[in-house]
Amino acid sequence: MLSDNTAVLFLNNSRKPMDDVNFRKAVAWAINADDIVTRVFENQVIKSNPLGxxxxxxxxxxxxxxxxxxxGFKYDPSVSKKVLADAGYKDINGDGFVEAPDGSKIELSIIVPFGWTDWMESIKIIANNLKAVGINxxxxxxxxxxxxDELYGGRFDMAINNFNxxxxxxxxxxxxxxxWDIREQQTQGNYGKYNNPKAFELMQAFDRTPVDDYETGQKIMSELEELFLKEIPYVPLWFNGMWFQASTDVWTNWPSEHGPHYYPCTWNGKWQLGGIFMLTALEAK
Known part of the structure; x- marks a missing residue:
């Protein structure tokens, strides 16, 4: 499927231990996104790059x-375990799960909506990945x-989302x-309430840069990318597909790898990305 959006694991930066950059890095290194792409989506989607x-x-x-x-990061449980250990996360009581550096227990949940079966299976894999490195x-x-309600209100530990x-x-x-700037209700994004004024400043600077000034834009974006990967507020997982099927019983010349190359969809605002051109190219069988 064509890549339509990025599915991201949001970590609630306002809750412990997700407020610890080292813990967030350990989570990123622990997740096997290839396993999700292969087992859950049967290779119909593509694993995300570290930036999303x-x-x-x-x-x-x-x-x-x-x-x-x-x-950047990639799937490597050994690195994840080392990051945890170096940051003081240790299994004190011998139950197979690490405690926080202050000795408190860690018990986290990952949420997705019931009925979204692909995401449900995905977070089962993620939960098992985290358990494998000692995160409960x-x-x-x-x-x-x-x-x-929990996503917008910041009342969650981890959650997958791709809304915008x-x-x-x-x-x-x-x-x-x-x-997106932090508010009481995070309805537009930044659900984990990542708070870094520098990130917002760079984002605004990029917005003010003319589209034809690529050199300035690249410099700003590289700095923003470095900040993102150093902080790992969230973990990009896979590129959610633009789910599309067509029948040639009545109409032909649908978009394909051989052409035409219009966006093969008309829902969710996709008329503006080629949906109308797709319809004009269709031919009666």
Whole structure:
């Protein structure tokens, strides 16, 4: 499937131990996104890169490979365990799960809406990944209204979401969603209440930069990418698909790898991304 948005694991930065950058890094290194892509989605979607940038030119032209190489993460449980140990997270009582540096127990939940079966299976894998490195986490499936209430109100530990990470003509829209300013109700993004004025400042600077001033934009974006990977407020997981099927019983010339290359969808505002052109290209069988 075409990549339509980024599914992100939001960590509640206002709760312990998610307020600890080392704990967040350990979580990032512990998750096997390839397993999710293969077992849950049967390879119909693509694993996200460490930044969560959708694989389109308008975004990837700002993807700084050197920054990702130096500060990025990948699935490696041994690194996750080392990060935890070096930060003082140890299994004190011998139950197989680490306690916080102050000796307090860690019991976390990961939430997605009940009935969203692909996400439900995904967080089961994530919970098992975290348990494998000593983090006590469980998958929970509240009904949608409770999920939304806990997500917007910051009353969760970890949650998967993709509501405003959609394909657009600028990667700024993605960072606006991730770093939206903190309010009582986080209805537009930044559900984990990541609080870093520098990130917001860089995001605004990029917004003020003319689209044809690529050099300035790249410099700002590289700095923002470095900040994101050093802090790991959230963990990009996979590129959620633009679910699309078509029948050739009546109409032909649907978008394909051979052309035409229009966006093959008309729902959720996608008329503006080629849906109308797709319809004009259809031919009666």
């Amino acid at each position: 940038f959708l694989p389109i030119d308008a975004w990837m032209k700002y993807y700084d490979e050197q920054v990702v190489e130096q500060y 986490a469980k998958a929970e499936f509240p009904d949608y209204s409770r999920y939304q 990470s959609n394909l657009s003509n600028t990667v700024w829209s993605y960072y606006y969603w991730l770093f």
